[in-house]
Amino acid sequence: MAARRKVGNLLGLAVLAYLSRAPMHPYELSRTLRDHGDDRSIKFNHGSLYMVVQQLAKAGFITELATTREGQRPERTVYAITPAGRDELHDWLRELVARPEHEYPSFVSALSLVGALHPDDVVEQLRARLTGLAARRAEIQKMIDDSLAEGVPELFLIEEEFRAAQLDTEAAFVERLITRIADPDVGWGPAWAAFHTALAAETPAQPNA
Secondary structure, eight states, X not given: OOOOOSSOOHHHHHHHHHHTTSOBOHHHHHHHHHHTTGGGTSOOOHHHHHHHHHHHHHHTSEEEEEEEOOTTSOOEEEEEEOHHHHHHHHHHHHHHHHSOOOOOOHHHHHHHHGGGSOHHHHHHHXXXXXXXHHHHHHHHXXXXXXXXXXXXXXXXXXXXXHHHHHHHHHHXXXXXXHHHHHOXXXXXXXXXXXXXXXXXXXXXXXXOO
């Protein structure tokens, strides 16, 4: 069983990772997260970032190093990772890499209930999804190609490669699913459509308002 962590928000893991490179203040952390594209993997805003920083400090994983002020700007507290924070970072990362987690993506939820739609409607929506997946795949590939051309090491693009592989896998699944529904000889479409026809016949008409 996975350990219950003092700070469980994945944003905290990102903060620990960047502070393991150098001390930073929260504004600098926010800019670094966005510059490195981590906002594509971890949802955050300035408020949630400051909250996580406070939680990490309370847990003893980071500590205040200095407070600075530039001109009329508000004071900024610079934080550094502690030895306990470095241990937490390494242990947390090892767990996430090694142990598969049960996730709840919205598409899986939709598939579990998709029988509520008519099969013709489902096929239409799945084809629209294929178009969207192809567009996202092309966007990611362009990002990878542009980054490589700029000299970014492949190590720092592995999350994008993983996203691309996920999209390839999902697109292949959706194509197979369309075939399983729409195949004229062995597809599920006719029986599925008949179910909806019978259901409509059994459903009482709604009174006029």
